[in-house]
Amino acid sequence: GQQLNQSPQSMFIQEGEDVSMNCTSSSIFNTWLWYKQEPGEGPVLLIALYKAGELTSNGRLTAQFGITRKDSFLNISASIPSDVGIYFCAGQPMYSGGGADGLTFGKGTHLIIQP
């Protein structure tokens, strides 16, 4: 299947700092999604991106669909303790054939916030 490289694997930051994480792929993607997963829960969709160059905000979160269609980033501004969790990128490659196996997930960025 497709591979998504998500970085960093983990982040230890101070409360109030801004956070940035990204995903890259060797393939062109139609859709980029960002999810957050808290312990004992399933992933929850944060932001969905559907067009190259698209920049979308959801509160303190901002995500962009890279112009090359091969990358996306997620920024969190002024982090707070409840931002702790694992953030996953996911994408639908352009040439996946439309099958469900085309939705590929990154390995996640584990965000830890020190008060």
Added chain:
Amino acid sequence: GAGVSQSPSNKVTEKGKDVELRCDPISGHTALYWYRQRLGQGLEFLIYFQGNSAPDKSGLPSDRFSAERTGESVSTLTIQRTQQEDSAVYLCASSFTGVADTQYFGPGTRLTVL
């Protein structure tokens, strides 16, 4: 219900036993997905149901894994003759239409094979 529900939340079993995991999707969602999440890893696609179409089983790792869905409702994932490497969280998701639609995830079933 308000969201996707899964049961049990935790399952501990002995190697070689069969297990059955259950998923109740959001009412009205035609598409249902099963994923596996190993510790510290991302989600690994297993199987996809869309309406009354034949399921996409391309992600099932071996013939010990199978899944069924009754119409557009409950799905069960069965793992036969469990192995220790099957230990993982098994997540179910549903979406209103197909793969292009937003998937909503359940809380998962944590399977531990001793």
